[in-house]
Amino acid sequence: MTETQPARQTVVYVDDEELARKYFARAAGSDYEVLLAGGADEAxxxxxxxxxxxxxxxxxxRMPGRHGDDLLxxxxQEFPHIVRILVTAYADNNALPGAIHxxxxxxxLEKPLGVGTVREVLASATAASVLRPK
Incomplete structure (x- = not known):
């Protein structure tokens, strides 16, 4: 007799810093399928x-080339079913309110990201994604 595991949600994490990508994948990887991108074009x-x-x-x-707000x-527009989360080390930046709207x-989320925070926010985002039409 085998137990069926619920399907893991797929998360795309975009950051130009390789260590940040590795850390995020480690923090979320056991509960989520994590796809990593080094910039907006790769994402x-x-x-x-x-x-x-x-x-x-x-x-x-903030990333070289296209910023995260452009990707968001x-x-x-193209993938409205995807729940979008912004990570920044510059929480007081004037561009953030525009990105939100x-x-x-x-x-x-503010950098540095804590493992607990990552898991908590992903759990909330997963719950929200269930409510979005595909």
């Missing part, structure tokens, strides 16, 4: 391939 490529099964997008705000706007951000 876009992942979403083109895997977007239908992605439940949550977590992206850093795009994902909001235009990208329909579910939550903003």
């Amino acid at each position: 876009e490529s992942i979403l083109r391939r895997e977007g239908a099964r992605v439940a949550i997008l977590v992206t850093d705000f 706007r795009q994902v909001s 235009s990208g329909e951000v579910f939550r903003i």
Whole structure:
């Protein structure tokens, strides 16, 4: 007799810092399938391939090239079923309120991320993703 495990939600984590990506994957990896991207363009490529099964997008705000708020706007339009979370080390940045409104951000997390915070926010985002139409 085998127990059936519930399917793990798929999360895309976007950050230009390799250590931040590794840390996030370690913090969330046992409960979620984590796909990692080093920037907005790489995340876009992942979403083109895997977007239908992605439940949550977590992206850093400041990255070389396209910033996280640009990615959030795009994902909001093209993949409205994905719950969007913004990560930043610059919580007082004037651009953040615009990102919240235009990208329909579910939550903003401040760096450094704690394991408990990551797990708590992902659990809340998972619950919210169940309510979104696909």
